Amino acid sequence: MTHEEFIQLGEEQRKKNEQYKHSIDVCVAAACVSMQSDKIKKSIEDEVKKKELGTSCRIRGVGCMGLCAEGPLINIDNGKSLYCNVKEEDAQEIVSAIDKEPVERLKLSADVPFFNRQLKIALEDSCNVDTESLDDYLAQDGYEALFDVLTKMSPGEALQEVVKSGLRGRGGGGYPTGLKWSTVQIAVTDKKYVICNADEGDPGAFMDRAMLESNPHKILEGMAIAGYVVGADQGYIYIRAEYPLAIKRLRNAIKQAERKNLLGNNILGTPFNFGIEIRLGAGAFVCGEETALIASIEGQRGSPRPRPPYPAESGLWEESTLINNVETFANIVPIMKKGGEWFASIGTEKSKGTKVFALAGSIKNTGLIEVPMGISLRDVVFDIGGGILEGRKFKAVQTGGPSGGCIPESHLDMPIDYESLITIGSMMGSGGMIVIDDSSCMVDVAKFFMDFCQSESCGKCVPCRVGTAQMHTILEKITNGSAGMHDFQLLEELCDIVKNTSLCGLGQSAANPILSTIKFFREEYLSHIHDKHCPAGVCKIKKEEEVIS
Amino acid sequence: MSKVRIKTLKIDDRDVGAREDQTILEVARDNGIHIPTLCQLDGLTNLGGCRLCLVEIKGSNKLLPSCVTAVEEGMEVSTNTERLQKHRRSIVELFFTERNHVCAVCVSNNNCELQNLAKQVGMTHVHFPYMYPALSVDATHDRFALDHNRCVLCTRCVRVCDEIEGAHTLDVRGRGIEAYIITDLEQVWGESETCTSCGKCVNVCPTGALFEKNKSVAEMKKQTKFLPYLTMMRGARR
Amino acid sequence: MTKLKLATVWLDGCSGCHMSFLDLDEKIIEIAEKFDIVYSPLVDMKEYPEDVDVVLVEGAVSSDEDYEKILKIRKRSKAIIAFGDCAITANVPSMRNRFKVDEVLKRGFIETNTDNGVIPNKNIPLLRERAVPVYEIVDVEIFLQGCPPSADLIYYALSELAEGRIPDVKERAKFG
Amino acid sequence: MELAAKKKAESTKDKRKKLVDATMRRHGHASHALIETLHSVQEVYGYLDDDALHYVAQELRVPLSKVYGVATFYHFFTLKPQGEHTCVICTGTACYIKGVPAILHAIKENYNVDAGDTSDDGKLSVLTARCIGSCGLAPAVVLDGEVTGKLEPDTLIERIGSMIKNDA
CATH class of the missing domain: 3.40.50.11540 (NADH-ubiquinone oxidoreductase 51kDa subunit)
Incomplete structure (x- = not known):
């Protein structure tokens, strides 16, 4: 293809797009598809055909709009109205309303922090391009x-x-x-x-x-x-x-x-x-x-x-x-x-640009967001994320996955950048951000990650292969109430060995979820050990007499 | 022949010279400086898996495996700091907790590299909990047996079978703590289609995991001298 | 000079370590000059005395009886020497640890018995879930490796203690 | 009749083999195509059996033990045939904190299957996945390929029950 042909192709398509009076963009990324958005798209297409609107209505399957919690999402006329929680049977109503007032009961306001506080660079166009064209x-x-x-x-x-x-x-x-x-x-x-x-x-x-x-x-x-x-x-x-x-x-x-x-x-x-x-x-x-x-x-x-x-x-x-x-x-x-x-004009001194995060867990606006580096965790969780689910209390936000750590309330005002997250024992990671509320036990969360690391360890180097298994066993003991302070000390020692002597990043960072929960939620560990009590009520702790026998 | 450049560096405060293609471990050994090793064996490719040969390099907080780290000009290497000693002791202990090592009843008692390492690193006892996995012994081969209870997963056997014998009968199954050595498609050794019964795997095994069947407690002595010889005769690089 | 009070104890082990102790031969006279043996399978004393200075503990902690004993020993002794591999690593006794106690007893008393075997349930100490090294139950001051530790090693360790020094056995001892 | 059925079975067998062969051919039968080929085998046969591993080893000239080592290293591959129905449970962080342990427990109680296993009658395989990316639906479960979410253990058991009953 020559440059001229290339330019021409774009022009043709743009012209074609301009013919349409309306656009109906249905999110067909995995989260919405798992809520049947592909079927909804099909119903809308059928509906458009039925009403013979094919020449004035462009229907596209587009990428992620971000607010997965409210999916399936449909964008009408480039943001004129945004429909959420759409069902197959809504197709007719949506198509009928295309020239009239939008369907109020499905409408979601776009003028909310979730949308207007984001800055999209990596995700730019992601919800505005046909995923297959x-x-x-x-x-x-x-x-x-x-x-x-x-x-x-x-x-x-x-x-x-x-x-x-x-x-x-x-x-x-x-x-x-x-x-x-x-x-x-x-x-x-x-x-x-x-x-x-x-x-x-x-x-x-x-x-x-x-x-x-x-x-x-x-x-x-x-x-x-x-x-x-x-x-x-x-x-x-x-x-x-x-x-x-x-x-x-x-x-x-x-x-x-x-x-x-x-x-x-x-x-x-x-x-x-x-x-x-x-x-x-x-x-x-x-x-x-x-x-x-x-x-x-x-x-x-x-x-x-x-x-x-x-x-x-x-x-x-x-x-x-x-x-x-x-x-x-x-x-x-x-x-x-x-x-x-x-x-380079976006972000902080050492962390430029934006970062995409996947918000999940005990948060209202589960989904995908992109924010400028340097924004505070609090803004992400409580403003963009819409805060914690009804009736629960914020406890921590986990970043960096199995290599990262849990960040408590006291550090929420910290700016998100590579260095800050490392200073408090977590890391940027690829961008998973899990919000944890007071119904979760932090020792149990650490155990979850250690279970993960243990089963994902390749087994080539000894500290990671054996160390992660040992740490998991100790966490198991703590969560079932059979551990003493001696085990807790061993756990800390193992963290040190695995971190310093493992061959690759998996092992070197495997201890982070433990270290960060020990740092910020030490009392939860001690409560399991001393009082045989799980403050969140998650861990099934054996009765005293069972422990001794 | 192309010229080989020489680098100078310090190992444990001693000035030493090295060819640029040498590893820290090789240079240390040339100069009589002992660094503990387990998975490393002259004549096989290096793995960097046992983490016992880790050394400290000035200016870096990271510990590096000397068996695979090339020398660099002006490098200052410490091979036996307190930090390294502590980590090495812990690593040897982890080896002992991983499987069921009972020196007293082992064919390789008194001739075992793991047993020697325990002494070398000053392991008085194992302070991590033993894991006591349930593992089997494969004694189906006519002459040799594999006792998984004593295996340290150094993969010397896998490497010698692949790199020297060329049969690649052995490999590792699974991953992480559940990994173990297998023959072919995990059939028993005696039914292996590819094993040539050469016995190289037995000889390179640092512990009593691979042994000759007629040997009793403390009778199994390994000999690995054939390895550098074979490699040399085949005109390999090292 | 007052003599140190020495005890020796035999938990779950084969008594090989005690045999090695006897292998001190004539050196035992020298040891006897420095230590009073106040409790041992080798002497006739029913109750573990108070204020023992040094105790050599052979064997792993395998039964409830072992467990009770070692707690008492810890209370009444200044220094515990884990004496031999069974005391240090649980060694051979630990080879049952991957099985359940029931399975072990069934194997030992029924399956390998050509007569009609029964699992004894009276007058014998109950096996604990696992045979464990002594240090897992109580603090241990000194570890004497070996299966058994050589007589020379025992002699060295006791002589050092008699002189008020902590024996450094690292270079002299090995497991197995 | 019998002959026709046999012929038909033969031809499906050939068809499957052809798909695997095509993958290998696309990569020039290079040894590094091992993982791609195993994917292809699993896609057409449902799992990796010894015969298939033998065949792939021979065709790509990769040692048997190495093929086995690779096949067992990656948890996506399975060496056992799967049950008639599958229930994949997402064990990502979001799902975990929203109640995966209770779900696994309920399945074990009702069907006596652990994660990674198939029920004795071969009806149900229970698998786990490391985050299927439907965190908004946590806890998310994939029943015979369909993602569902926000299920209480009881409702899930019901759904599995009707899934199995449907083909009876």
């Missing part, structure tokens, strides 16, 4: 950034934009993306690879899935730009097999892009070649660790290996490899379009 993406300047980079910038210049943006890895570690890219760019190997890490394994995180389901082309475009910058001609997306919808849409998107020469050889008539293949994960959290992920793509057991050498020097098939997370790639197109400086 390349043309629709092109109509909104899709692949424009790739074209500009390929034709107007040298790899070095494009890299400078990423460096200037201050973007840091969104998978959790927060490593400067520009630095990573430049390391791969200067590496000298026969071949280079770009890998998109979509092995979103944190329990309670669904940002990557939502992004891939909503606007897969944006990720492909970001990867292609990365390929151009670092000099790679092959990309892989490593995605969890548990995300069938995202896989389906990605496969579809790759095929579309290949057909239109947006992937493949001589992309858009330039000398640049870049292909993308999908590799499925198979249920191993540790494969989110980059060396384990590489092993998995190579068809091996997903065991990490010691670093250095880092994948940038020696990665997939021992070639220089760039690995970034989905959200990191999602930020590339906006950075290329608006410039690194624009991106």
